[in-house]
Amino acid sequence: MSSITPYKIAVPDEQLQQLRQKLEQTNFPDELDASGWDMGVPLHEIKRLAAVWRDEFNWRAQESKLNETFKQVNVRVGVDGFGDLDIHAVHHKSGNSRAIPLLFIHGWPGSFLEATKLIPLLTKSDGDGPVFDVVAPSLPNFGFSQGVKKRGFGLAQYAETIHKVMIALGYDEYGKPVIQGGDWGSMIARTIAQFYSQHTQAIHLNFIPVTPPYPWRSPYQFIKSLISVPFSAKDRGFIARSVGYLTRGNAYMKQQETRPQTLGYGLHDSPIGLLAWIYDKMHSWSDDYPWTDEEILTWVSVYYFSTAGPMASTRIYYEASAPKRADDHMSDGGSQVDPQEKVDLKYMSLAQVLGARAPQSVRFAVAQFREELVMWPMAWYRSIGNVVQEKEYDHGGHFAAWEVPELLAADLKEFLGREGPAFGAVADRDGY
Template structure:
């Protein structure tokens, strides 16, 4: 199909079914004094579910989401949902922003206005972007892949087609975090002719450092990274183990229980954000529940976790990237990469330590991230 307009319209039947399930939760117990030590805290989740059941209004959130210009287009047999907001400036630069897990295209909803209309926020209209924010295949309102091999590399090939064949851009920018960082790097590695530069908020888990057998060639920063990464993987990465080995087994429980789904996702929003252990410092209940609802109403927890399975098995090697690269590091993010490794493997032209924020960068610090993106791309605008 060609590019078609899209609006979110969840049926009353889906919402009524959700309400029934929220009214009939069977709660587990929790060890006294455990708090968040063994996972999502019982009292917090009970409070969130009570708000979800009694106060959260999906129709209000749905109307807000539908204010964005949304579309769908079939690429490689999959209907890809995306936001496409045009920039308000004399010569907007197109940019594609890619999210990860357990967030969605909503990761960038707060940041879009800062990029499309910088003048409205005290910026320069010359820095405006045409912003494209797709939902990864199997996420949100994109359709589910029905075959093997849907990994970061394959998605990057789909994004190249989306930007050039479907939207008609010949040169563009790209940015991302989490899975979106991997997709963006594969896009740069395999289609450098299309990109003016890439902007990353992380470089993922650097496995060649974690698994390095001979530490003699590693710098002090790389040795520290190796140690921290091994500790993090031992203590925090149980979700990676199950999602990259048995995602189907996990999907049954999380697809059937909205409370189970919320418990699985909330643990990560708390652990990975710059919230000092208090989610309310960073996110309102409405924000968190809207993210969870995107997974629930589309029944995509199975297809999203399956990306971990595919990425752990079918990704091709990724060589050095020559496209100009910016990295913005947020202090509370997971496993900040050593600069020496980044410089060896990417053409780093901007390396910026941000003052605050965690893994959900554009959700937590949309204005500062937008500013960093605008400043990085300013010299490249004549190249598109």
């Protein structure tokens, strides 16, 4: 049985005191002479941020700003096989009775914070596009949502949880929500399209991993991609960038998907270890974004003070890479996964999501920003389903909602606007 209660962020004083004590007792490693970012976060950067975190950063001020600016709720939903979970969410309404419901799904090392720059741009009418009501949950195991202790909580369960949050908030009663996702949010959005396609018909993605159309796996798609869009210098650059990430830039992912518990001791016990682990990605995955100390430390503090603890967020990598299980189970909404594969959809792996095509009724917009981690020729993205809008931007990185919120908001409005390819996908609610 679902329930909804108001939520205010309120980190106990004891946790703030413990953080300060740990920061005061930090013992830093050394580093090689003339070290830059090539080996990780430079020592002088971590020492400076540690001092700011200890002596200047005011978590209570950030907490108050979030509580005063954004309406938040706790939504209790039942997840099949896992019981009831308490899910924290920002639920910010526009006040427009015709607003389009938008579900924003974050990833790692992001959080609901990423939506806070988008919300003012999407919930206010500017006379030039639709208006949205925004729901930005903290995923289970992230932020101020409950953690999951039972094994097997994978992409299907994340999708089920977020889908049920939207139903509990009443959005299934009067319209189909639009979904916006990057990082894991992209994968969860595509999983929702597999399981609950009748509940959403428009998905906007700014991170679009796909399985390349290898000639031995998808000969028709491979030949089609070569004929329709011959590889340009730009496409070859995209492929080279992606291969570079997959060969040298994803060691963090291998650790988190294979041995998250081992990593977790350092992330949970050491605020400096957590700071270095997350800030390394904030810096290297963005497009020269000028991160302020306040931004960095607020992002990391959300992980440090998270309900389930900072290591819980890494388990999504492990569970999503879990081997498939033989079964003929089919979930409501109908899956596009090959029916010849004996796959229990409750345990869909990341590889299966990447290889699955969404139902034709779901319309996709894909936005590719210049410094994204994985980029492929645009034609390859059409394998995910009915892609009706494709855009490339000459700046912006992995954290588009935070780095370039104006661009992302404009892309969303174009997608759903009166002249957009997904206009009318949300049950006659044009949001004007």
